[in-house]
Amino acid sequence: MDKIKIYNMDLYYGKFHALKGINMNIEEKCITSFIGPSGSGKSTLLKTLNRMNDLIDDCSITGNIFLDGLDIYKHIDVNQLRKRVGMVFQKPNPFPMSIYDNIAFGPRTHGIKNKAILDDIVEKSLKDSAIWDEVKDRLKKSALSLSGGQQQRICIARALAVNPEVLLMDEPTSALDPISTAKIEDLVQELKESYTIVIVTHNMQQAARVSDKTAFFLSGELIEYNDTETLFSIPEDKRTEDYITGRFG
Ligand SMILES: Nc1ncnc2c1ncn2[C@@H]1O[C@H](COP(=O)(O)OP(=O)(O)OP(=O)(O)O)[C@@H](O)[C@H]1O
Numbered sequence: 001m002d003k004i005k006i007y008n009m010d011l012y013y014g015k016f017h018a019l020k021g022i023n024m025n026i027e028e029k030c031i032t033s034f035i036g037p038s039g040s041g042k043s044t045l046l047k048t049l050n051r052m053n054d055l056i057d058d059c060s061i062t063g064n065i066f067l068d069g070l071d072i073y074k075h076i077d078v079n080q081l082r083k084r085v086g087m088v089f090q091k092p093n094p095f096p097m098s099i100y101d102n103i104a105f106g107p108r109t110h111g112i113k114n115k116a117i118l119d120d121i122v123e124k125s126l127k128d129s130a131i132w133d134e135v136k137d138r139l140k141k142s143a144l145s146l147s148g149g150q151q152q153r154i155c156i157a158r159a160l161a162v163n164p165e166v167l168l169m170d171e172p173t174s175a176l177d178p179i180s181t182a183k184i185e186d187l188v189q190e191l192k193e194s195y196t197i198v199i200v201t202h203n204m205q206q207a208a209r210v211s212d213k214t215a216f217f218l219s220g221e222l223i224e225y226n227d228t229e230t231l232f233s234i235p236e237d238k239r240t241e242d243y244i245t246g247r248f249g
Pocket residue numbers: 013016018036037038039040041042043044045056202
């Protein structure tokens with residue numbers, strides 16, 4: 001089933017045409033990777049899915065993006081949208097507060113004050129992010145005292161704490177060492193049981209390892225979108241083939 005439908009979407013930064021006629025459907029409880037060279041529009045497209053581009057003054061969008069059939073720019077309140085579509089960034093960015101307060105932040109913003117309920121949410125989110133055992137004895141310590149890989153899992157837990165349906169990940173492992181990267185990749189595989197995941201990555205091996213579907217972008221166009229295995233083994237477009245075989249990008 002399709003969770004997100006992108007229909008005839010064009011995006012401009014001022015006069016610069018950054019995304020061109022994008023049509024694609026993103027399947028529910030699937031991992032979809034966006035790949036392509038630097039500047040091809042991957043992050044821009046990812047950000048449109050929870051309207052992060054609203055924050056950029058000269059950014060304009062035409063076309064439609066539907067979440068469960070509702071137009072996210074017309075029919076869904078932006079705060080409600082961001083609760084349903086969470087985001088994890090390239091650089092781990094925990095808030096300068098305790099591990100507990102990082103995770104409780106979102107639920108508190110949405111009005112949950114009861115300590116027992118917050119305790120449960122914090123524990124479940126940390127368990128689901130595969131970091132509970134490492135932090136359960138120091139929940140009151142600053143999240144900034146953790147390693148980069150641990151901080152990234154805290155950020156994933158923070159995103160999960162508001163019970164989203166979709167998780168957007170913008171190069172979530174590019175600042176991490178190989179062991180932390182493997183942990184996040186394993187975690188992403190587990191999370192797809194419950195969430196629809198879209199991940200931007202520069203790392204083609206990562207896309208091939210973790211994702212069910214892969215989309216290849218070039219100069220703001222969606223060139224090819226297919227099952228990951230098919231896209232990497234028998235690409236239809238010469239440009240996809242050149243990119244995945246390392247001939248450019
Ligand atoms: N806020 C902005 N204002 C103007 N142009 C922008 C802005 N953000 C991105 N761009 C331009 O839009 C194009 C697409 O950028 P985007 O960051 O989406 O690419 P990307 O494929 O994610 O690249 P990378 O892999 O390097 O992160 C680039 O040419 C970029 O310079």
